[in-house]
Amino acid sequence: xxxxELESVAKSYGAIEAVRNFNLSVEKGEFVSLLGPSGCGxxxxxxxxxxxxxxxxxxxRLAGEDITAVPPHQRGMGMVFQAYALxxxxxxxxxxxxxxxxxxxxxxxxxxxxxxxxxxVGLQDAGGKYPAELSGGQQQRxxxxxALAIEPxxxxxxxxxxxxxxxxxxxxxxxIRRIQTQLGITTxxxxxxxxxxxxxxxxxxxxxxxxxxQIGTPIEIYTSPRTHFVATFIGTTTQFKGLxxxxxxxxxRFEDQRITVSPDLPSExxxxxxxVVFVRPEAIEVARPGENVEGENQLTxxxxxxxxxxxxxxxxxxxxxxxxxxxxxTNERSRFNxxxxxxxxxxxEACRVLKEDES
Amino acid sequence: MKQRNLLGPASIVLFLxxxxxxxxxxxxxxxxxxxxxxxxxxxxxxxWYRTAFQDRWFLIVFRHSITISAASVxxxxxxxxxxxxxxxxRLPRARPLLNLITTLPFAIPAVVLALGLIKLxxxxxxxxxxxxxxxxxxxxxxxxxxxxxxxxxxxxxIDIRRLTEASQSLGASWVRTLVEVIFPNILPGILSGGLxxxxxxxxxxxxxxxxxxxxxxxxxxQLVYYTRRDGRIASxxxxxxxTVAWATSLIILWITTWGTRRSSGRRSPVxxxxxxxxxxxxx
Amino acid sequence: MxxxxxxxxxxxxxxxxxNWLPIIPFLVITLGIMVLPLAFMLEGSFQSKEGFFTLExxxxxxxxxxTQSFRNSILxxxxxxxxxxxxxxxxxxxxxxxxxxxxxxxxxxxxxxTSNFSGAPLAFAFxxxxxxxxxxxxxxxxxxxxxxxxxxxxxxxWGLVLxxxxxxxxxxxxxxxxxxxxxxxxWREAAxxxxxxxxxxxxxxxxxILAPAILANLLLLFANAFGxxxxxxxxxxxxFNLVTLQLGSLLTGEVLRDPGAGDAxxxxxxxxxxxxILLYQLASRRARRWRE
Numbered sequence: 039x040x041x042x043e044l045e046s047v048a049k050s051y052g053a054i055e056a057v058r059n060f061n062l063s064v065e066k067g068e069f070v071s072l073l074g075p076s077g078c079g080x081x082x083x084x085x086x087x088x089x090x091x092x093x094x095x096x097x098x099r100l101a102g103e104d105i106t107a108v109p110p111h112q113r114g115m116g117m118v119f120q121a122y123a124l125x126x127x128x129x130x131x132x133x134x135x136x137x138x139x140x141x142x143x144x145x146x147x148x149x150x151x152x153x154x155x156x157x158x159v160g161l162q163d164a165g166g167k168y169p170a171e172l173s174g175g176q177q178q179r180x181x182x183x184x185a186l187a188i189e190p191x192x193x194x195x196x197x198x199x200x201x202x203x204x205x206x207x208x209x210x211x212x213x214i215r216r217i218q219t220q221l222g223i224t225t226x227x228x229x230x231x232x233x234x235x236x237x238x239x240x241x242x243x244x245x246x247x248x249x250x251x252q253i254g255t256p257i258e259i260y261t262s263p264r265t266h267f268v269a270t271f272i273g274t275t276t277q278f279k280g281l282x283x284x285x286x287x288x289x290x291r292f293e294d295q296r297i298t299v300s301p302d303l304p305s306e307x308x309x310x311x312x313x314v315v316f317v318r319p320e321a322i323e324v325a326r327p328g329e330n331v332e333g334e335n336q337l338t339x340x341x342x343x344x345x346x347x348x349x350x351x352x353x354x355x356x357x358x359x360x361x362x363x364x365x366x367x368t369n370e371r372s373r374f375n376x377x378x379x380x381x382x383x384x385x386x387e388a389c390r391v392l393k394e395d396e397s
Numbered sequence: 398m399k400q401r402n403l404l405g406p407a408s409i410v411l412f413l414x415x416x417x418x419x420x421x422x423x424x425x426x427x428x429x430x431x432x433x434x435x436x437x438x439x440x441x442x443x444x445w446y447r448t449a450f451q452d453r454w455f456l457i458v459f460r461h462s463i464t465i466s467a468a469s470v471x472x473x474x475x476x477x478x479x480x481x482x483x484x485x486x487r488l489p490r491a492r493p494l495l496n497l498i499t500t501l502p503f504a505i506p507a508v509v510l511a512l513g514l515i516k517l518x519x520x521x522x523x524x525x526x527x528x529x530x531x532x533x534x535x536x537x538x539x540x541x542x543x544x545x546x547x548x549x550x551x552x553x554x555i556d557i558r559r560l561t562e563a564s565q566s567l568g569a570s571w572v573r574t575l576v577e578v579i580f581p582n583i584l585p586g587i588l589s590g591g592l593x594x595x596x597x598x599x600x601x602x603x604x605x606x607x608x609x610x611x612x613x614x615x616x617x618x619q620l621v622y623y624t625r626r627d628g629r630i631a632s633x634x635x636x637x638x639x640t641v642a643w644a645t646s647l648i649i650l651w652i653t654t655w656g657t658r659r660s661s662g663r664r665s666p667v668x669x670x671x672x673x674x675x676x677x678x679x680x
Numbered sequence: 681m682x683x684x685x686x687x688x689x690x691x692x693x694x695x696x697x698x699n700w701l702p703i704i705p706f707l708v709i710t711l712g713i714m715v716l717p718l719a720f721m722l723e724g725s726f727q728s729k730e731g732f733f734t735l736e737x738x739x740x741x742x743x744x745x746x747t748q749s750f751r752n753s754i755l756x757x758x759x760x761x762x763x764x765x766x767x768x769x770x771x772x773x774x775x776x777x778x779x780x781x782x783x784x785x786x787x788x789x790x791x792x793x794t795s796n797f798s799g800a801p802l803a804f805a806f807x808x809x810x811x812x813x814x815x816x817x818x819x820x821x822x823x824x825x826x827x828x829x830x831x832x833x834x835x836x837x838w839g840l841v842l843x844x845x846x847x848x849x850x851x852x853x854x855x856x857x858x859x860x861x862x863x864x865x866x867w868r869e870a871a872x873x874x875x876x877x878x879x880x881x882x883x884x885x886x887x888x889i890l891a892p893a894i895l896a897n898l899l900l901l902f903a904n905a906f907g908x909x910x911x912x913x914x915x916x917x918x919x920f921n922l923v924t925l926q927l928g929s930l931l932t933g934e935v936l937r938d939p940g941a942g943d944a945x946x947x948x949x950x951x952x953x954x955x956x957i958l959l960y961q962l963a964s965r966r967a968r969r970w971r972e
Contacts (some may be wrong), residue, residue, distance in 0.1 A: 090869055090870075110869070110872040110874070111872045111874075111876055111877050113873075116874070117870065117873040119869070119870060121864070123864060123870045125871075125884075125885050127888045128884075136876070136884065137875050137876075140871075140876040140884070184874065185872075188874055190876055194873075266877070311725075357921045393691060405774035408770055409778075411777060412771045412849070412853075415796045416791075416850060418809060418816070419802065419806055419808070419809055420805060423804065423959070424810055428862045434813070434818075435818070436815065436818055436822060440922065445726050449883035452917060476706050476709060479702065480702070487699050488699050488700065491700070498710050498714075500957065500961075502714070503903065503953075504953040504957040505714070506910060506953065507907065508742065508927040508928050508931070509718075509907075509927065509946045510714070512721065512927055512930070512931060512946050513717030513721045514717050515899045516717060516943070517717045518717075534709065537709065537713070538714045557924030593786045596796060596826075600798075603913075603924075606713055607928060611792075614891070617910070620800050620801065620804070621910075624800065624803070624804045624807070624914055634801075638800075639796070639797055639801050642796035642797070643797075645796075646792050646793055646796050648813075668950035674845065
């Protein structure tokens with residue numbers, strides 16, 4: 039039995055279904071992210087865990103106990119909001135101490151714990167400042183400390199970093215993860231930023247249109263997307279659309295070529311199916327003509343554009359009218375010039391085969 | 398849970414009853430044959446309106462009130478709009494002074510203003526203080542906040558400095574800029590300010606009665622006169638006075654919604670409350 | 681053109697003295713119609729009938745007739761401001777919580793319209809419903825057997841309270857709505873998630889954040905009622921002793937008293953109003969600070 043469980047939870051607003059048949063089990067101490075485009079139902083799900091929304095259907099269980107009907111202020115879940123939501127009439131200290139004060143903790147506990155938490159988020163000197171005097175990043179640290187002060191059973195974060203600028207975003211997300219690991223607190227984190235979700239979570243729940251698309255560890259989500267949506271929403275891919283010729287040996291017909299994929303595809307595939315082969319750009323190797331290449335699949339292509347992304351450069355390639363993307367190490371940039379003919383290759387195990395999307 | 402759900406609607410309904418009972422009662426009273434012996438009026442009639450209209454004073458006081466209100470709006474517009482424009486464009490240093498001057502009337506009750514004016518201008522054979530032109534000027538001061546606020550906030554909303562510069566950089570002359578660029582943008586502000594001034598003055602009793610009194614009777618003065626003589630005619634006057642006021646305020650509301658929708662694309666449900674809110678003093 | 685160039689060379693053109701010329705008409709009129717009359721009033725308040733400096737006028741303010749008028753005015757304005765604030769804030773809060781935005785806009789429009797219903801028409805309407813033969817008076821006595829006269833009278837202090845509250849209420853609703861709308865939903869949710877119930881939320885967060893705005897509006901309502909004349913005049917003539925009614929009867933010559941005392945009374949009124957408006961400005965500045 040898991041610590042936090044959602045069992046066939048559903049919620050609609052009038053005719054609009056926000057969440058449909060949502061099932062999730064979160065282990066104690068686990069960090070789970072809900073990832074998806076805006077309007078996919080991830081925030082509604084989080085708010086149902088917090089108790090701000092009542093599910094129309096289904097159960098929310100905490101440590102085996104049904105808490106669906108428990109009002110939010112008795113659930114003991116710390117929440118961090120997108121827009122900080124610090125109380126403007128209280129100092130940072132007052133904000134952090136608030137939860138302890140309303141729970142009638144002793145003065146010693148309040149003071150000790152508030153100090154401790156401000157220190158944990160690195161704001162021990164800013165306790166006397168009002169929210170308006172703090173930067174966005176500092177405000178969100180206070181909000182985090184405030185949510186943690188009540189020793190919540192579950193920590194809920196609703197896009198906590200999306201209002202911050204890029205540099206603060208990266209450093210704060212690492213800090214959230216550090217604190218979460220240190221305290222071992224069960225955490226549900228909502229974000230629309232795939233990089234964020236992949237980098238800090240134990241598991242990621244990808245949602246689309248009120249439903250779960252896939253649940254898995256970040257690496258599973260990235261390397262083995264189970265649906266067309268997950269494959270395209272997370273990261274960048276090249277999609278080869280073709281016909282499955284041989285399920286057992288792993289052979290897909292793509293235009294006038296044959297693509298070799300991993301053999302023994304699952305039984306839901308049948309020879310003759312229309313399928314899509316997804317290949318990540320970093321899996322594609324690019325060689326200049328005459329150079330030796332490895333990998334089962336080889337194609338010639340013309341280099342259309344070179345874009346510097348930082349550690350890698352992205353090559354936009356054309357095989358006939360078909361566009362592909364490949365990433366190579368930035369220090370190899372001098373090898374590639376626009377307009378050149380190149381040879382690309384990728385191994386069979388880098389191919390992710392899915393049936394062509396019905397939707 | 399259920400209790401709380403009822404509390405809100407209940408208090409709103411009570412509030413609305415309190416707000417509408419007096420108004421409704423006045424409307425009904427004005428068409429009731431008699432309504433002082435029974436719960437329901439004893440029949441309906443338009444006699445009181447007929448009596449009111451047939452009285453030669455009706456047209457006189459109505460004309461007086463319209464004249465005074467319109468003249469005040471005109472003077473106020475001519476005085477406030479160019480001043481506000483100039484200060485926002487070229488004299489930002491004077492803005493705090495203007496803000497102060499246009500807030501002061503809130504702190505000056507009409508009675509005190511009348512007392513001061515009579516003290517200063519009431520001497521001598523001319524009796525300047527007790528003339529309609531002086532009443533107009535007093536109204537201009539009295540309604541200064543209502544005129545200045547909407548105009549100033551529409552000037553602030555459009556950043557006239559940059560608009561003027563942009564227009565001039567495209568080769569428009571100073572006059573053309575004013576007429577074709579600035580004026581259309583602040584027109585909603587001017588209109589709602591002007592209408593608010595109009596509505597306020599049309600129903601204003603205190604300054605009118607204390608400054609000019611019987612020398613130049615206005616509509617509210619006649620209304621107060623009838624409340625003591627004939628309640629049924631007074632109710633007809635009340636209805637007319639209130640109808641003018643609410644029609645004006647509906648137009649203002651319509652203009653401000655239209656204005657904000659046009660200039661910022663969004664619509665605030667509590668839009669006007671900030672701007673011309675402290676509509677006090679005239680009670 | 682040459683003039684223009686010269687200013688550009690000197691300093692900021694906006695500070696040049698001729699830039700003040702276009703606003704001179706405005707300044708002259710405010711000076712002549714607002715500042716000078718009040719200044720003369722101030723001077724007059726320190727002048728004896730013979731034209732010498734004196735404090736006599738202010739000392740005469742301690743006479744019962746004047747202290748009573750100030751006491752009545754302050755009580756009437758204070759009570760109706762407090763009533764207006766409490767009821768108006770409550771109604772404003774519920775209006776804000778209304779689900780449908782159309783209903784919300786409708787109530788706002790109604791407030792806007794009814795806030796115009798003041799002065800003589802308002803006073804008359806209250807006579808119609810609560811005068812000695814008013815419809816509510818009759819209804820209460822016929823259906824409930826409750827004869828409110830002569831205990832209550834619309835022409836008395838509590839009658840005035842009822843009529844004044846009428847014009848204070850919609851004003852307060854209009855004033856308080858932006859403040860209530862400034863309370864973020866997340867504050868409430870954050871408080872709930874931290875274990876606070878609705879009451880603790882209001883006690884520690886909602887009301888403290890609203891407090892400066894509510895205080896500012898209370899002060900504004902006080903000033904609004906203190907300066908009011910027409911409603912009280914229509915209801916009570918000059919019989920009831922209020923500051924504005926006293927000053928009014930002084931002006932219309934219904935009573936003959938020395939003008940110095942009138943000036944002193946006017947100046948004291950201005951002081952009281954000025955202080956109220958000043959405090960209002962301070963409180964609303966504070967209210968704005970939290971709204972960002």
